Amino acid sequence: MPASPKATKKEIVTAFRTREILAAARKLLEQRGPEAMTMGEIAAAAGVAKGTLYLYFQSKDDLIQALIAQVGENILHDVEVSLVAPGTPPEKLIRMVSVLLEYLNRDRLLFPIYARELLQGEGASREGFRRRYQELEEKFVTLVTRLFADGIAAGQFISANPRLLTFLIRGLVRATGYYQKAEGQADAAKEALPVILTLISSGLIREKQSLAEEAAL
Amino acid sequence: MPASPKATKKEIVTAFRTREILAAARKLLEQRGPEAMTMGEIAAAAGVAKGTLYLYFQSKDDLIQALIAQVGENILHDVEVSLVAPGTPPEKLIRMVSVLLEYLNRDRLLFPIYARELLQGEGASREGFRRRYQELEEKFVTLVTRLFADGIAAGQFISANPRLLTFLIRGLVRATGYYQKAEGQADAAKEALPVILTLISSGLIREKQSLAEEAAL
Amino acid sequence: MPASPKATKKEIVTAFRTREILAAARKLLEQRGPEAMTMGEIAAAAGVAKGTLYLYFQSKDDLIQALIAQVGENILHDVEVSLVAPGTPPEKLIRMVSVLLEYLNRDRLLFPIYARELLQGEGASREGFRRRYQELEEKFVTLVTRLFADGIAAGQFISANPRLLTFLIRGLVRATGYYQKAEGQADAAKEALPVILTLISSGLIREKQSLAEEAAL
Amino acid sequence: MPASPKATKKEIVTAFRTREILAAARKLLEQRGPEAMTMGEIAAAAGVAKGTLYLYFQSKDDLIQALIAQVGENILHDVEVSLVAPGTPPEKLIRMVSVLLEYLNRDRLLFPIYARELLQGEGASREGFRRRYQELEEKFVTLVTRLFADGIAAGQFISANPRLLTFLIRGLVRATGYYQKAEGQADAAKEALPVILTLISSGLIREKQSLAEEAAL
DNA sequence: GATGAATGAGCCTTCATTCAT
DNA sequence: CATGAATGAAGGCTCATTCAT
Numbered sequence: 001m002p003a004s005p006k007a008t009k010k011e012i013v014t015a016f017r018t019r020e021i022l023a024a025a026r027k028l029l030e031q032r033g034p035e036a037m038t039m040g041e042i043a044a045a046a047g048v049a050k051g052t053l054y055l056y057f058q059s060k061d062d063l064i065q066a067l068i069a070q071v072g073e074n075i076l077h078d079v080e081v082s083l084v085a086p087g088t089p090p091e092k093l094i095r096m097v098s099v100l101l102e103y104l105n106r107d108r109l110l111f112p113i114y115a116r117e118l119l120q121g122e123g124a125s126r127e128g129f130r131r132r133y134q135e136l137e138e139k140f141v142t143l144v145t146r147l148f149a150d151g152i153a154a155g156q157f158i159s160a161n162p163r164l165l166t167f168l169i170r171g172l173v174r175a176t177g178y179y180q181k182a183e184g185q186a187d188a189a190k191e192a193l194p195v196i197l198t199l200i201s202s203g204l205i206r207e208k209q210s211l212a213e214e215a216a217l
Numbered sequence: 218m219p220a221s222p223k224a225t226k227k228e229i230v231t232a233f234r235t236r237e238i239l240a241a242a243r244k245l246l247e248q249r250g251p252e253a254m255t256m257g258e259i260a261a262a263a264g265v266a267k268g269t270l271y272l273y274f275q276s277k278d279d280l281i282q283a284l285i286a287q288v289g290e291n292i293l294h295d296v297e298v299s300l301v302a303p304g305t306p307p308e309k310l311i312r313m314v315s316v317l318l319e320y321l322n323r324d325r326l327l328f329p330i331y332a333r334e335l336l337q338g339e340g341a342s343r344e345g346f347r348r349r350y351q352e353l354e355e356k357f358v359t360l361v362t363r364l365f366a367d368g369i370a371a372g373q374f375i376s377a378n379p380r381l382l383t384f385l386i387r388g389l390v391r392a393t394g395y396y397q398k399a400e401g402q403a404d405a406a407k408e409a410l411p412v413i414l415t416l417i418s419s420g421l422i423r424e425k426q427s428l429a430e431e432a433a434l
Numbered sequence: 435m436p437a438s439p440k441a442t443k444k445e446i447v448t449a450f451r452t453r454e455i456l457a458a459a460r461k462l463l464e465q466r467g468p469e470a471m472t473m474g475e476i477a478a479a480a481g482v483a484k485g486t487l488y489l490y491f492q493s494k495d496d497l498i499q500a501l502i503a504q505v506g507e508n509i510l511h512d513v514e515v516s517l518v519a520p521g522t523p524p525e526k527l528i529r530m531v532s533v534l535l536e537y538l539n540r541d542r543l544l545f546p547i548y549a550r551e552l553l554q555g556e557g558a559s560r561e562g563f564r565r566r567y568q569e570l571e572e573k574f575v576t577l578v579t580r581l582f583a584d585g586i587a588a589g590q591f592i593s594a595n596p597r598l599l600t601f602l603i604r605g606l607v608r609a610t611g612y613y614q615k616a617e618g619q620a621d622a623a624k625e626a627l628p629v630i631l632t633l634i635s636s637g638l639i640r641e642k643q644s645l646a647e648e649a650a651l
Numbered sequence: 652m653p654a655s656p657k658a659t660k661k662e663i664v665t666a667f668r669t670r671e672i673l674a675a676a677r678k679l680l681e682q683r684g685p686e687a688m689t690m691g692e693i694a695a696a697a698g699v700a701k702g703t704l705y706l707y708f709q710s711k712d713d714l715i716q717a718l719i720a721q722v723g724e725n726i727l728h729d730v731e732v733s734l735v736a737p738g739t740p741p742e743k744l745i746r747m748v749s750v751l752l753e754y755l756n757r758d759r760l761l762f763p764i765y766a767r768e769l770l771q772g773e774g775a776s777r778e779g780f781r782r783r784y785q786e787l788e789e790k791f792v793t794l795v796t797r798l799f800a801d802g803i804a805a806g807q808f809i810s811a812n813p814r815l816l817t818f819l820i821r822g823l824v825r826a827t828g829y830y831q832k833a834e835g836q837a838d839a840a841k842e843a844l845p846v847i848l849t850l851i852s853s854g855l856i857r858e859k860q861s862l863a864e865e866a867a868l
Numbered sequence: 869g870a871t872g873a874a875t876g877a878g879c880c881t882t883c884a885t886t887c888a889t
Numbered sequence: 890c891a892t893g894a895a896t897g898a899a900g901g902c903t904c905a906t907t908c909a910t
Contacts, residue, residue: 030336030337031337032337033252033333033336033337035250035252035253036252036337038882038883038884039883039884039885040883040884043893048891048892049891049892049893050884050885050892050893051885051886051887051891051892051893051894052890052891052892052893054884054885054886055890055891059884059885060883060884060885090422093421093422114333114336115332115333115391115395116250116331116332116333118395118398118399119247119331119395119398120247120248120249120250126253137399141399155423156422156423157421157422157423158412158415158416158420158421158422158423160412160415161408161412163396163400164393164396164405164408164409164412165412165421167392167393167395167396167399168389168392168393168396168409168412168413168416170392171388171389171390171391171392171393171395172385172388172389172392173388174332174388174391174392175384175385175387175388175389175391176381176384176385176388178332178335178336178384178388179380179381179384179385181335181336182335182354182358182384183380188381191378191381192381192385195375195377195378195381195382195385196385198375198377198420199375199385199416199417199420200416200420200421200422201420201421201422202419202420202422203375203415203416203417203418203419203420204310204374204375204382204417204418205307205310205373205374205375205417205418205419206372206373206374206375227873230873231873234873255899255900255901256900256901256902257899257900257901265874265875266874266875266876267875267876267901267902268874268875268876268877268902268903268904269873269874269875270902271901271902271903272872272873272874276901276902277900277901277902444894447894448894451894464770464771465771466771467686467767467770467771469684469686469687470686470777472878472879472880473879473880473881474878474879474880482895482896483895483896483897484880484881484896484897485881485882485883485895485896485897485898486894486895486896488880488881488882489893489894489895493880493881494879494880494881524856527855527856548767548770549766549767549825549829550684550765550766550767552829552832552833553681553684553765553829553832554681554682554683554684554687571833575833589857590856590857591855591856591857592846592849592850592854592855592856592857594846594849595842595846597830597834598827598830598839598842598843598846599846599855601826601827601829601830601833602823602826602827602830602843602846602847602850604826605822605823605824605825605826605827605829606819606822606823606826607822608766608822608825608826609818609819609820609821609822609823609825610815610818610819610822612766612769612770612818612822613814613815613818613819615769615770616769616788616792616818617814622815625812625815626815626819629809629811629812629815629816629819630819632809632811632854633809633819633850633851633854634850634854634855634856635854635855635856636853636854636856637849637850637851637852637853637854638744638808638809638816638851638852639741639744639807639808639809639851639852639853640806640807640808640809661869689903689904689905690904690905690906691904691905694872699870699871700870700871700872701871701872701905701906702870702871702872702873702906702907702908703869703870703871703872705905705906705907706869706870710905710906711904711905711906
């Protein structure tokens with residue numbers, strides 16, 4: 001029957017359009033920020049009419065949510081994979097950091113560092129955007145916190161609040177993203193990976209003895 | 218003491234109003250973000266009429282810049298103090314991290330983690346806000362980069378791009394800010410400081426031997 | 435005739451709307467002046483929403499400039515035609531005055547007497563309006579000044595600064611416009627034309643001898 | 652009794668302030684127009700506080716009315732004097748034109764050509780300004796129209812609507828004002844006076860014969 | 869009387885969203 | 890389905906006017 005393939009073709013076109021629009025929106029989101037970016041700009045960049053955007057997304061906020069979901073689910077999936085693969089917690093941690101850093105180079109993707117939304121209270125506009133971003137964040141934190149909890153329990157990580165450790169690790173990845181952006185480098189991740197691994201494994205400071213005194217303070 | 222206090226009284230009122238407005242704006246900035254926050258809201262929160270804001274600031278952008286300047290100059294000053302005081306580079310680094318973390322508890326202060334502006338291109342609105350924030354950032358990075366460069370030259374830090382190290386350290390402080398906000402804790406800094414110091418001095422991972430293998434990968 | 439009229443239909447609608455808006459704006463400009471006239475009033479008078487005006491004109495100033503350009507180019511063109519047609523300078527002068535006076539009756543047109551902008555310095559608002567108006571003025575003055583210069587050289591006009599004569603002729607036309615407006619007459623131009631022609635050709639005063647004495651004073 | 656001189660002194664100060672404010676306002680009115688000119692600017696130019704203006708004038712509109720009245724009464728008075736002095740109507744006309752032209756050089760005074768207000772309908776803002784200006788105009792027109800009526804009755808002027816003639820004469824004076832402004836000359840009036848007198852007495856065109864044919868059309 | 873900080877109505881302009889074609 | 894002209898709510902900003910000092 002021709003109906004099913006026809007419907008499928010339609011779905012393919014729809015999916016294609018959706019991706020095109022999201023791709024255009026992503027670039028604009030990074031360049032101009034969520035508020036400054038207008039629906040008109042997105043439409044122009046995607047090569048469609050303004051009204052067409054509303055055939056694919058209910059609102060601007062909805063579009064931004066889809067953007068985050070699209071990216072976020074990919075990241076979360078890859079992070080999850082890196083954590084369920086066999087290995088000790090430290091091994092898993094290292095794999096996960098590598099995965100996160102790779103995202104900084106894929107698709108010019110800056111979402112891992114799109115952190116400002118986390119700061120905003122309930123009154124903020126783009127309510128949906130914020131909420132979605134925080135959900136994503138929460139899922140990530142939950143996953144990684146478990147890793148740290150396991151590792152701490154096994155005596156393989158320093159003894160600290162595993163949730164705090166999760167935030168700190170994420171902070172290092174974000175910092176790399178800002179570094180990449182600020183320095184205009186194409187591949188900051190490659191440079192940062194070994195440095196972050198060294199930091200994680202043995203710290204920044206070479207003369208441990210003097211530090212021991214400091215820590216005593 | 219007639220004339221002088223009279224002139225001063227007006228100045229006091231002006232200074233007081235300015236601070237009131239900035240305080241109201243700061244709260245709103247955190248709650249709603251720079252775009253969503255309207256001059257009307259700021260005025261209402263400060264208990265003045267909309268037009269009054271324009272007696273103290275030339276524009277919305279100007280007001281936000283003042284907000285940043287107010288905070289930023291304090292931070293920069295304290296950071297600078299912590300760096301010129303005597304001590305080895307590692308000692309200075311630790312002092313500086315302490316200073317930065319203290320700011321997370323002072324004045325509900327979230328600016329140290331107000332990083333999104335760094336991501337945006339020239340087209341973004343509130344040009345002045347972004348520029349000012351980036352200037353602040355640049356000054357900070359320059360200061361700390363020098364510290365790392367010195368420490369690396371003296372063999373006291375690991376050998377890495379000092380600028381990258383600066384971004385990473387800052388990332389840890391920011392992460393603490395997000396942690397504090399996300400967890401709703403009053404004093405995340407106190408909890409995070411020893412963890413960050415340990416991380417800096419000896420890493421997160423206890424079993425160094427296994428890590429050596431990882432690094433070989 | 436399928437594609438072409440379709441594209442044309444949209445253009446026709448656009449052109450129609452543009453004219454509607456300009457017509458509404460013209461009436462308001464005369465009633466209230468360029469500053470007092472608001473975009474809201476224009477929109478209401480044109481039967482569209484305020485935002486719609488910005489689909490046709492970039493700004494209020496732009497709209498007013500379009501208004502002037504629309505009218506001004508017509509006038510200039512007709513004046514030019516009246517000056518290049520064959521005839522002696524006096525004949526041309528008379529033709530031109532007739533053309534100008536005709537404009538006072540066409541389209542409730544008062545622009546030929548919209549002179550205030552000429553008085554204002556650079557600080558005035560609606561910079562574009564003023565500039566455009568002065569450009570128009572300058573073109574007109576240049577054209578007519580040449581006519582007077584030619585006529586004076588040929589001994590057909592009294593010997594005087596041709597530029598001054600241009601201003602005086604224009605002053606008579608403007609005066610007729612004010613007369614029409616003030617008296618509420620429909621066709622002041624018809625009444626004024628022979629009077630102005632007589633004035634130009636032989637003056638207002640009948641007893642030339644007495645005047646000669648006066649001039650001697 | 653000291654009360655009376657004291658009151659007088661106060662009146663003197665008041666009158667002085669009033670004149671100072673009006674002088675400052677007049678300059679601004681010419682530079683920026685009645686709408687663009689702000690009360691703040693007037694106050695600054697007059698060297699007083701903004702609130703002080705409201706001790707001398709009820710409103711901005713009231714201030715502008717006073718401005719017109721001040722100037723207008725002077726002009727009207729001088730025109731009246733020139734018309735009641737002995738002489739034939741043509742003599743009086745010439746005297747009056749001289750008086751009007753003199754005003755163009757006095758006090759940088761441009762009011763005689765401040766004609767735009769005449770165009771505006773009832774809806775315009777600065778209602779009082781417009782009304783006052785039109786009253787002034789009406790008085791002037793009444794005065795001069797009587798002169799022309801007398802002269803026409805005596806056969807000394809061409810036979811035409813005396814009111815129209817009044818507008819035309821006034822148009823010549825205004826034109827001189829625009830000429831002075833446009834050309835940036837200091838003393839356009841001196842140059843224009845003989846030209847206008849010649850125009851009034853015998854027209855612009857020298858070859859009367861050819862004109863006679865034209866007039867026949 | 870004089871001041872000028874404060875007010876708030878009202879303006880121009882933008883932009884997410886709708887809907888007739 | 891796609892379009893883009895139209896909408897109108899809302900924002901930043903100005904400025905005439907008021908009033909406590």
